[in-house]
Amino acid sequence: MSDNTPVIELRNVDKSFGPIDVLHEISLKVGAGEVLCLLGDNGAGKSTLIKTLAGVHAPTRGEILVDGEPVSFSGPRDAQERGIATVHQFGGTYPLMSIGRNFFMGVEPTKGFGPFKIFDRAKANKIAVEEVQKMGITRITDGDRLVGGLSGGERQSLAIARAVYFGARVLILDEPTAALGVKQAAHVLRIVNEAKKRGLAVIFITHQVMHAMAVGDHFAVLIRGAIAADFRKGEKSREEIADLMAGGESMADLEASIEGYMETHDGHPPKVGQEASA
Amino acid sequence: MADTQDKTNAEPDARFSLLDLFRNPAAGAFAGLVIIFVFFSIFGWEKNFLTPLGASTWLNFASKVGIIALPIGFLMIAGELDISVGALIPAGGIVLAMSVENFGLNIWVAVAVTFAVAAFIGWINGVLVTRTGVPSLIVTLATLFVVAGLNAYFSKQIAGTTQHSLPDVGVVSEFILGDYHSWIIGEGDSRITIFRSLQSSFFIWILVAVACYYVLHLSPWGNWIMALGGDQESARNAGIPTDRLKIVLFMLSAMAGALVGMTEGVLANSASTTTQFGMIFNSIICVVVGGVLLTGGFGTVTGTVFGTLTFGIVFQGINFTTFDKDLNMLFIGVLLLAAVLMNDSFRKFASRASTGTKKK
Numbered sequence: 001m002s003d004n005t006p007v008i009e010l011r012n013v014d015k016s017f018g019p020i021d022v023l024h025e026i027s028l029k030v031g032a033g034e035v036l037c038l039l040g041d042n043g044a045g046k047s048t049l050i051k052t053l054a055g056v057h058a059p060t061r062g063e064i065l066v067d068g069e070p071v072s073f074s075g076p077r078d079a080q081e082r083g084i085a086t087v088h089q090f091g092g093t094y095p096l097m098s099i100g101r102n103f104f105m106g107v108e109p110t111k112g113f114g115p116f117k118i119f120d121r122a123k124a125n126k127i128a129v130e131e132v133q134k135m136g137i138t139r140i141t142d143g144d145r146l147v148g149g150l151s152g153g154e155r156q157s158l159a160i161a162r163a164v165y166f167g168a169r170v171l172i173l174d175e176p177t178a179a180l181g182v183k184q185a186a187h188v189l190r191i192v193n194e195a196k197k198r199g200l201a202v203i204f205i206t207h208q209v210m211h212a213m214a215v216g217d218h219f220a221v222l223i224r225g226a227i228a229a230d231f232r233k234g235e236k237s238r239e240e241i242a243d244l245m246a247g248g249e250s251m252a253d254l255e256a257s258i259e260g261y262m263e264t265h266d267g268h269p270p271k272v273g274q275e276a277s278a
Numbered sequence: 279m280a281d282t283q284d285k286t287n288a289e290p291d292a293r294f295s296l297l298d299l300f301r302n303p304a305a306g307a308f309a310g311l312v313i314i315f316v317f318f319s320i321f322g323w324e325k326n327f328l329t330p331l332g333a334s335t336w337l338n339f340a341s342k343v344g345i346i347a348l349p350i351g352f353l354m355i356a357g358e359l360d361i362s363v364g365a366l367i368p369a370g371g372i373v374l375a376m377s378v379e380n381f382g383l384n385i386w387v388a389v390a391v392t393f394a395v396a397a398f399i400g401w402i403n404g405v406l407v408t409r410t411g412v413p414s415l416i417v418t419l420a421t422l423f424v425v426a427g428l429n430a431y432f433s434k435q436i437a438g439t440t441q442h443s444l445p446d447v448g449v450v451s452e453f454i455l456g457d458y459h460s461w462i463i464g465e466g467d468s469r470i471t472i473f474r475s476l477q478s479s480f481f482i483w484i485l486v487a488v489a490c491y492y493v494l495h496l497s498p499w500g501n502w503i504m505a506l507g508g509d510q511e512s513a514r515n516a517g518i519p520t521d522r523l524k525i526v527l528f529m530l531s532a533m534a535g536a537l538v539g540m541t542e543g544v545l546a547n548s549a550s551t552t553t554q555f556g557m558i559f560n561s562i563i564c565v566v567v568g569g570v571l572l573t574g575g576f577g578t579v580t581g582t583v584f585g586t587l588t589f590g591i592v593f594q595g596i597n598f599t600t601f602d603k604d605l606n607m608l609f610i611g612v613l614l615l616a617a618v619l620m621n622d623s624f625r626k627f628a629s630r631a632s633t634g635t636k637k638k
Contacts, residue, residue, distance in 0.1 A: 094508030108498035
């Protein structure tokens with residue numbers, strides 16, 4: 001793989017459900033070791049976009065490229081086999097099962113022979129704890145502990161560590177910080193950085209601009225199913241991004257209105273910022 | 279807004295040591311069993327609750343519920359219910375009886391036919407639940423009545439009666455499927471009775487329990503079953519064949535119901551089409567008392583076995599005491615309520631530390 005080929009790329013992807021167009025002309029690319037932050041308010045089409053990337057939905061038009069080659073996923077499993085791992089808000093973990101069992105769900109290590117294969121608990125626990133610790137969660141030392149006893153951030157970290165261990169190359173994180181407190185969110189953001197360092201292409205979906213800015217290299221703002229802004233780190237301020245997400249207007253209208261606002265409000269952002277702090 | 283990002287980890291606190299205690303609700307089921315056992319041992323002492331013959335009463339009763347409760351437990355762990363077993367028990371008996379009596383099949387061929395019929399009904403249950411998404415309670419309620427109706431219809435059409443006779447089917451098959459077993463060491467006054475008058479179903483129960491223990495706790499499938507009840511969507515994403523697994527579980531519970539019907543038929547040398555509505559509740563009670571969560575996602579085989587024993591003792595043990603027999607229902611009700619509350623607190627404890635994210 002050459003350095004310039006994005007690990008995953010969308011070209012003019014449209015997705016419609018019957019007469020309803022959900023995504024229009026989405027073009028995105030993410031390279032290895034890069035974090036793309038996908039920002040958007042509720043209903044902007046983030047979920048549909050994730051599901052399209054994860055192989056749940058096939059795009060109506062346009063193409064998806066993995067390592068520069070067009071692909072069409074037959075289902076989520078197919079996407080996973082090509083190294084695209086999706087981690088949902090609650091990490092896809094099972095609260096009443098142990099860390100080791102969660103980590104190896106569906107790909108359990110076994111020992112024994114013939115039809116009497118036994119789940120190798122010791123091995124599963126050892127690997128799970130090692131992998132999670134490598135991700136910087138040193139608190140987890142006992143693979144027998146139930147996942148329900150972990151914090152939300154730790155559960156996310158476990159799910160991410162799992163994806164990395166099983167060879168994910170593209171990590172799609174669906175609002176991993178949405179339900180978390182400040183410390184927990186920081187936790188997850190650190191894991192995202194860790195994944196990035198290991199050369200994964202990360203697509204980080206969020207509506208928390210702070211979190212996006214902490215890890216993102218590249219940002220795309222999704223409004224009503226279209227990409228309203230696409231920019232790199234440092235090109236826009238936090239306020240600008242928040243406005244973009246909340247606006248729901250076309251890019252040009254938004255920019256004009258932001259400028260207008262800034263002028264009349266002594267450089268302060270429009271009311272969205274006040275809502276957010278309320 | 280989350281402007282300040284504190285980089286320190288949330289440190290562990292004391293509640294994790296407490297969590298370890300609650301890691302195994304089978305321990306609770308065991309404690310309940312001990313209490314109930316001691317209680318009835320004391321109050322039933324006079325009437326021989328603890329003698330081998332006395333024990334066989336409640337062990338035989340427990341074994342039949344137990345054979346069904348184990349696969350029902352699997353289903354409940356996977357987040358489903360199966361109440362059609364109430365009709366599968368008589369179905370097992372009459373299919374076996376008719377295969378032998380009306381079609382002249384060899385007993386073991388008849389057993390295979392009966393299992394096949396039960397598996398087919400279970401398969402229908404599973405397919406209906408997985409394809410339609412209708413709650414399994416309703417689907418299996420429907421099949422309960424459908425099968426009950428078919429039991430009576432085919433009985434009358436084929437054998438002209440709803441009461442089938444199943445005369446001796448041979449020593450070996452009788453021994454394995456339905457007979458009374460005793461094991462007495464020594465002779466005369468120095469003899470020691472290990473067990474007495476235990477039905478074959480008791481030993482079948484032990485075998486089923488060992489097989490279920492292997493499946494749920496040792497093999498990778500156990501992981502899958504728990505994942506089904508924990509989070510089906512994630513389980514599917516993790517590559518687990520959720521639908522197929524569920525169908526297999528429904529087939530197992532239907533076959534367990536038929537197995538109990540067969541053992542009863544061989545033991546009593548007769549089979550009837552009477553639907554056993556009571557067994558539906560009995561099996562569910564055993565599973566819940568055994569610590570399986572009603573919400574799915576967790577349960578143990580040992581817990582279910584303890585729950586079944588507890589249930590058997592309460593249900594039959596009342597006859598060994600001076601209490602009014604009608605009180606056993608009250609006992610069972612209280613027991614069930616206590617078990618549900620305990621299981622629920624286990625679930626809460628186990629997920630308490632997750633910073634409240636579960637609620638969302």
